[in-house]
Amino acid sequence: MRYGQIVIGPAGCGKSTYCQQIHQHCETIGRTVHVVNLDPAAEEFAYPVAIDIRELISLEDVMEEMKLGPNGGLLYCMEYLEDSLEDWLQEMLQDYTDDDYLLFDCPGQIELYSHVPVFRTIVDTLKIWDFRICAVYCLDANFVSDSAKFISGTMQALSAMVMLELPHVNLLTKMDTVPDKKEIDRFLDFDARLLANDLNQSTTSSMQRLNAAVATLVDDFSMVGFVPLDISDEDCIIDVLAQIDFAIQFGEDAEVKIPNDDVDEEEGGEGPQESGDCDY
Known part of the structure; x- marks a missing residue:
């Protein structure tokens, strides 16, 4: 069984930064994570790219050769990927075996997740290839500055949830850039x-x-609820990753370690510790 996250959301919402931070965090704790770039318009990466769609097709080439604009060109690229899943993506993924964990960094055109079936086809195919997948929908916390914008973002997330039919975690990203975090509190458990x-x-x-x-x-x-992500807070990253791992049952076959309270006390320890949570 292989595991993966489909990281989706509007352009500029912090998908690539999220992938970078998760990769960096996992590298720090000795856990292997591979990042797959599925954005044919990407130019620079802050993380090592294990698989890059630009080796198959790039937005720049499509726009030049097909005389298409950015949106039409991106849709063409993703449909080309859809047609090349077994010829290209399956071959690229064949070296990743049981317990490998991949992050799929996706484009920022939200129509791909809410209106056209491209990514539904991709995730259904990944399931057939024995992947357990969670969709991670990123929404910039600065975008939800009022109720109208928050409702808009919620409807976008809901559309993706209905379209993809996956375990789904919605993130409010860039919490570290929000001037007044208390203004976001009412959106985390909203009515x-x-x-x-x-x-x-x-x-x-x-x-x-x-x-x-x-x-x-x-x-x-x-169905829609949001989890805050402050990349400057290690506890937030731990909490988010734990929720996603739980959604796809990552590590469920690992041996359960039961702490010995007596030994902990004799050694001056404090017993079992709980993971930290975000301060929101």
């Missing part, structure tokens, strides 16, 4: 109907039925 009331105060009366419908939709699905 969609209260957010709809906020929307009613900032929109005309003609929009109230739409606001109520959106709130009801989010409440009815009851």
Whole structure:
């Protein structure tokens, strides 16, 4: 069994930074993680790239040869990847065996996860190849500065969840850049109907039925919740990785180690320790 994260989200939301930090953290604790670049428009990387889609196709070449714009060119690249899964991606992944852990750093065009079936095909194929996959949806915490923007981000995440049908962890990234973290607290455990009331105060009366419908939709699905990620806080990184590992049951076959409390006390220890949590 192989394991992986599909790291998705809008452009500029911190997907590559997340992959860098997870790779760096795992390297520090002696855990092997490989990063796969699935963004044909990527130019520079802060992490070692194990597999690079640009060896198959690049956005720059497609735009030049096909006379397409950035969005059309990116969609063409991903459809080309979809057609080349067994010819290219399967061959690239064949060297990774049981218990290998891969991060798939994906493009920032959200239509790929909510409207077109490209990534649904990719994740379904990875399942057939004996991967356990979790989708990690990144949303810039600075984007959720008010209820309207937060509802928009929530609907984007919900669309991806419904489309991909995977274990799913939604992250509020870039928490280290948020001026007042207390402003984000109400979005971490949010009530969609209260957010709809906020929307009613900032929109005309003609929009109230739409606001109520959106709130009801989010409440009815009851699927979307966000986990804060502050890359300057090691406890946050540990907490996020632990939640994802739990979602895909990574390490479930490892031998359970039961701490010996008597030995700990005799040696002056403090007994078993719990992992730290983010201070949010």
